[in-house]
Amino acid sequence: MDNEVICLSCPNGCRISVKQDRNGFIFEGAKCERGESYAYQEVTDPKRVVTAVIRTNSEILPYIPVKTDKPISKKYVRAILKEIYKHEIKLPVRCGDVVISNFMDTGVNVVVTRSFPL
């Protein structure tokens, strides 16, 4: 498996080439160690914070924003979005309220990011 990862650990944005042989991964192009561990994460199990909006029961604010409280494996992004769109929540809500907890045993929760009414 050959791959190129752009490191996002710092503004340098190193382009790290990743090769895999029998002994594991070989990284080239990283200016620091953080780059290698970033690239390792990216090729083994890349994770992302997902943000979206959830329907509410209110006409004043029909949608409320949410996010995953930590990055979730990319392979779950679609699944968690589907789950989010299924939900409807009742106002009032507070920033940090958990809407979906421990999604598919990933330890990731979906939380509200806007209190309403404030």
Next chain:
Amino acid sequence: MKEKIYDVAIIGAGAAGMASALEIASTGARVVVIDREPHLGGILLQCIHNGFGLHLFKEELTGPEYAERFISEIKRKDIDILLNSTATRMAVFQTIKQINVCSSEHGVFKVNAKAIVLAMGCRERNRGNLGIPGTRPAGIFTAGLAQRLLNIDGYLPGKRVVIVGSGDIGLIMARRLTWTGAEVLGVVEILPYPSGLTRNIVQCLYDYDIPLYLSHVITKIEGRDRVEAVEVTPLENGIPNQSKSFRIECDTLLFSVGLVPENELTQSAGIKINPETGGPIVDARLMTSAEGVFACGNVLHVHDLVDWVSQEAQLCGKEVVAFLEGKTRDETQGRVSVGANLKYVIPNKYRLKTKNRFSMRALVVQDKATLMIKQGERVVKRLPLRHVKPAEMFHVEIKSEDLDEVYENGEPLPLQFSLE
């Protein structure tokens, strides 16, 4: 309610308005914040993605979370808030500044204040500004309007989307639309490099295999009723090569092609505008050409990060307080002159005996540049910069001890900025 009297009136309740309001109200001054929207927070409320607050709060927040930090504090303070209220006119008299405000709830009334903070933010450049040829069908949106429709109102504007310009709002919208089931068919950027952050290029485009066409332009919009397709053409030596044009069928076009400070109200009061920034010309106190009228945030110049907006607004708030206390009335200030390879430097004046902070943008893309700051012939500061580009604002601070107290015609010597 025909007239209301305050020490300070702030126009705009976004990042800049809120931060300056908090700063000013902390001294006990009577402050009013006026905003046309029904909520405090401004555009931050529609920026539901994360990435805000790393500098100010040392953590990654979404737009609404970032806004809420300020909103909760404002609610704890004795600050008057006028929402759903549009400032329609502004007049500057010797000691009193007057704003006409219009709302359904309170009718039309005048707000009189000793000082005004302009914090109206910016608006998006659009298709018309660019003069992009073709038809004028439905389905052409600015990225920010699409963001608002999707994130606040829950309306998906289209299903096959092309994005013009690789600014951050456009990139964020590419991912957001993908996450909503729309197909983003490409991002077309006129420059040879992307305008947005690398992180957004990777996480919003590469993650979803969305093509990024650098050095490409839209040469035609097709469709009579609704957008049907765009013609994309590569630039060769700066000229579109029509023999290599290709067509992308789509129903929606988003423009993310830059922001312009929103200064129609400012201009109606006769305040001078800097053509390079689109914002008012300000002195070292962030005061405009009208005595007692200050400006901060995106209405002054467009920032890359909201953290910088809040910071500038806090600084502005402190200056408003000093002004109200009469501390800065007879200050002498020197000119700031913008030299080679720089687009602008804010503020447009500096002062002696105190720290000065400047924000600026380069005109060029360059590795290993040096920012030179001279007072007369003497080099005050030589700042090496790893990489500069017009899309990235940078800051510099000059300590008071680095500045000479040399005058010329009663003014401190001009401070000259250039990039080498």
Next chain:
Amino acid sequence: MNIKEKIYDVAVIGAGCCGASIVRKLSAYDLSVVLLEKCVDIGFGVSKANSGIIHAGFHHPVTSLKARLEIRGNLMFDQLHYELNFPFKRIGIIVAAFSIEEMKTVEHLYAQGIANGVPRLEVCSRERILSLEPQLNPDVVGGLFAPTGGIVEPYRYVFALVESAEKNGVEVKKNFTVWRGVRKEDYWMIESKEGEFVKAKYVVNSAGLYADEVSKAFNAEEFKIIPRKGEEFLLQRNARGLPSHVIFPVPGKHTKGVLVIPTVEGTLMVGPTAEEIEDKEDLSTTYQNLEKVFVQATYMVPKISRREIITSFAGLRPTLPSNDFYIEPSKKQPNFIQVAGIQSPGLTASPAIGEYVKDILKNCGLKLIEKTDYDPYLPKPVKVRELSFEELERLIESDPRYGNIVCRCETVSEAEIIEAIRKGHTTLDGIKFYTRAGMGLCQGAFCSYRILKIIAREVGIPIEKITKRGGDSWIIYKRLQDIDLNQ
């Protein structure tokens, strides 16, 4: 009598400035009149892209029908403005000459204008013309000044005419695309593509670009309308190059050239180009024409800047090979009046065309009896933007929706939007042309979502059903809650 069986006295096809003027004129008489329009709103064809100039009447020789109607039309605008309150100003027209050769043409235009009866025409020296219009390039050598020229907001003008006509009993049918006309014993049966029928004793064909097709659909004369495209560019309010008169170059053989036009609303328009094309729906603009327009405009007024462009658009002039208006009763079909080839100066001539067509109808046997209750007046529409503090204060007290400013660039209130909807303008463009909401600097980026919500609420339709200008011009694809990520 059953509505379906109703036979109108007159059906006018096409709700542009001509059709609107004709029905408004007829509304003063005891007649039943219907105005048929294929678009979703009136004035959405040729008229909406009009430059809005009220010409003085020196461009065409008096031998042409269009010159006669132009001069008569120009004179009628003060009265119309007084009655209907659409935005109109007689700011004067200047023709700027940049060579001795061009001054010769100016003198010819002057002589032609005098022969046509244009009042107060003046040939100007360099000093005189520069003092009249300091925005002109100082290289100007002289020119012509026609103080009776003016500007009008073309869509407001059409809206006002139709509103006045409706007030006096004229019916308007939109989304009615005439497909064919069948002669019955003593009336015409007009069928629409949408499957509707209208019966009328007299038919007026003022269908603009489609007048040739309508004529064919009635088995009347065969002719061909050639669309002549004009691209225009709109610059922001208080543009640096804003002149106080309409500025013309010395005209070429076929067109009046690229003009610099201060609009009634304070913006600045430059254009139009002139290019004969085939496609009657081709409203596209090109980069080459932007270049051309700005080179020519900045030559006359150097301070005009591209950086101040708000938007660009294109319009089509419906021209005939004769280059004159074709207004006469059909020689092939009874009670069928042709009003075709109404290109520039059609807007200026339109009030006179209304009168002229009324006389033709009379000669064809239509009985004209003046109504006793004819009311020519329309109230001045409320524009929050133009009100004084005190006026606005009183207004918001009576209706708080005047205090909700929906469009910040043009200061348009919710009440004005609702008024537009109430008058039948339920598309985004209809509301834009009626109220100016979305016409300013941000081009709707801040107000479209607000307007969409107001339309949905007032009309009682879901937002997905709202269009920009009818047809397939939908704006919103779906609501988030209706989205299926599995698709």
